[in-house]
Amino acid sequence: MTRSERPASINDELVFLPLGGTGEIGMNFNLYGYGPATKRKWLAIDLGITFPDASEPGIDVIMPDPIFIEGERENLLGLVLTHAHEDHIGAVAHLWERLRCPVYATPFTAAMLRGKLAEAGLLNDVPLHEVPLGGHLQLGPFDLTFVTLTHSIPEPNAIAIRTPLGNVMHTGDWKIDDAPQIGDVTDIKTLTAFGDEGVRAIVCDSTNVLSPGRSGSEADVRKNLTALIGTLKGRVAVTTFASNLARLSTIMKAAEANGRHTVLVGRSMHKVTSAARETGYLKDVPTPVSEEDAGFLPPDNVLYLCTGSQGEARAALSRIADDSHRHIALSKGDTVIFSSKIIPGNELPIFELHNRLSERGIDVLTEKDHDVHVSGHPCRDELIQMYQWIRPELSIPVHGEPRHLLAHAELANELQVPEQLVLRNGLMARIAPGPAQVIDDVPAGRLHLDGRVLVRAGEAPLRERRQMSFAGHVVVSLVVDDDGKLLADPEVACEGIPDLEEGLSVEDTCREAADDAVSRMRKSAARDDAAVAEAARRAVRGRLRFLWDKKPPVRVLVTRV
Incomplete structure (x- = not known):
């Protein structure tokens, strides 16, 4: 008999507590608690970052404040990572010393995290455990199964959580793609079998709930990019999210199909492809050419695969646009393809980057002009399909701004889900026993990485900088x-x-x-x-x-x- 099959004690509760990523997109940090209120055991899922905007001058990244669970860390059984995106793993190296718990991840996510831990000097300190795809894990009262999904990165996992008081499906980030190009397709069999067991709650991605239909397939992007690149003359640069390994593979194969050699430009491109090869991905793509050797290739035979799709000032494409890159130059008649979406809040730097390229006679092509990007998150039809597989009693929308959470809850109601609960970071909800309800409000702030120093949001330095920038x-x-x-x-x-x-x-x-x-x-x-x-x-x-x-x-x- 597993612990999840043992009967619950009379005072036991199953609670859910978001400390990041609810009421916002990014900086995901979620806790599940089990047991009596005075001695709960805790499970953490994901620990990510978000990025500053113009109102946060001098700040490098932003992460959730773990002060609540720091006070409970002797009862924290582990940190489980759903996938390797920065908004899910980016804060681990910064905050692990405050938590000091075991960390669990599938191979690609573990490989990406090891690189971050090595940079932070923590590689030999953090107990990082690899879990196989579809693997199983027992952490105290939490019986966990990793369920393979599809997303814009290899090895995205939902976590099927079994407890004595009921089952929870924590989806992480996902979409439904029948031809993801890298990795396995969605494990529908395991999802439906879990639904057949009876699911108390689903904690689910809300990013694209306002978008009708489906998010689209990476296979279509591969076909469209291959055809588009075949029409272009001169040098071609393509920028996308470095973590989207299927897209990197697509771009490399599109280059090869059109007689072009791929050149990786930007530190993140090299880090991701290195982790991919370490874990068995990208075996079927040609070896990239170095930046130095690319200078000897004819313009029609080169494709630069660059970081900087969001207009980041220090990324490779921004330096190319300024003609300040050490090895790479683009000129009139060359083309830059943005195979990515505009993340809300990044409009100004992206449009400014477009303009800098255009002023130099470089053609700029985006998803608005050509079908060169699909989202990694589920649109409404995919959400409906997930609910049909899982059939939960309770819907808890996460990974979205308030308007997304409310729309997700309305959709769940339309789908006849008996209960919906819209939360914000810091609100602790009792999932079971009984009807779901908020039972506590705990500290849930933000930490700003200011150079090498972590400071709490709202403290004097940032207020003073804002004031100085204004007056x-x-x-x-x-x-x-x-x-x-x-x-x-x-x-x-x-x-x-x-x-x-x-x-x-x-x-x-x-x-x-x-x-x-x-x-x-x-x-x-x-x-x-x-x-x-x-x-x-x-x-x-x-x-x-x-x-x-x-x-x-x-x-x-x-x-x-």
Whole structure:
């Protein structure tokens, strides 16, 4: 008898707690808890990142704050990874030392994670266990089966979770593709058999719930890209998500079919293809040509496979567009194909990249012009099919913004699923026993990777950067005697602020305000450094607000001699 078959105790509960990826797309981090409220055992699924936007200057990546489960880590049985996308594994190397639990993944995901752990110096510290495709795992009260799905990366897995209080299907990211080009097709037999057992809840991807029909097949992309590349002259560059191994294979084979040699450009391209070959993929594609050797090929015989489909400033395609790449140059008459979608929030850098290429006479082709991309997430017809296989009692939409979650819940209701529960990060829901309901609200913040330092979202550094990016900043240095009398004119340094008064620089304007404020202080107050600094700060900030209607951060340094 497995633990999942043993009867539950009277106080046992099965709970679900999203700490990332619910109410947003990216940064997935989900917890399942089992047992009495005072001594639950926990299972974590995925631990990913998301990327900053313009409102988060200087931040490299963003990840979920694990503070809640840190306090429970002696009861954390393991971290299970569904697949190797950054929004599902990207935070493991950054946060594992806070969790210190075993990690479980199928071979390709494990290979990708090992590279990240090696870079972080954790390769020999993290207990990383490989699970075979379709494998089984027992972690305390959680009986887990890895179920093969299709997605835009090799080895995407749903996790079929069996517990004494009921079964849960955690889908991870998926779609239904009968010809995925790399990897196995969806394991319908296992999905339907799990549904036949009776499923208490499905925790399911919501990304494309607003899109009718189906997401399309990678086989169609291969046919379309091969035909399109055959019509082009000169050098061709194709950019896509490096993690989409089936797409990389498609592009390499399309190049070969048209007499072109593939050149991998960008660090991520090399990392992904290395992990793929290590785990038995990409055996049937030609060996890429190095960047250096590509320079000796005729233009009609080369295809550059590049990182940078989302307009990333440091990626290969951006450097090519700026004509600053060390080995690769494109010119008028060459073509760049964007075999990818625009991730919401990335519109501006992508369109700016399109324009930089176009200004140099390089043709830009996208999914809007040609059928060169399909999504890796299920559209409505595929979601309906999944519900028909699983037949859950409860639908919990995840991996989507609020509008996606609500639309997913409405779809589940239309499909006669008895219960729907829309959550946000931090809301703990009891799945069983009894009707599903929210029972707690726990901390669920964000951590920002600022260079090598992790800081909590909302802390001072980022607020100050936002303020400086909006209104510049001012530094005032004052030298005073024991009684607070100025011994020299204030020194002022300003950045990002225009001159505001005719005949006066902004530095002179601030110097005048600080001098006047300190000179008017009572002697008793002027003997206090903090009071002097605050008087000058308020005066400078007030003057700038009066003249400019903005309030830049002002820092005042007081030296008393």
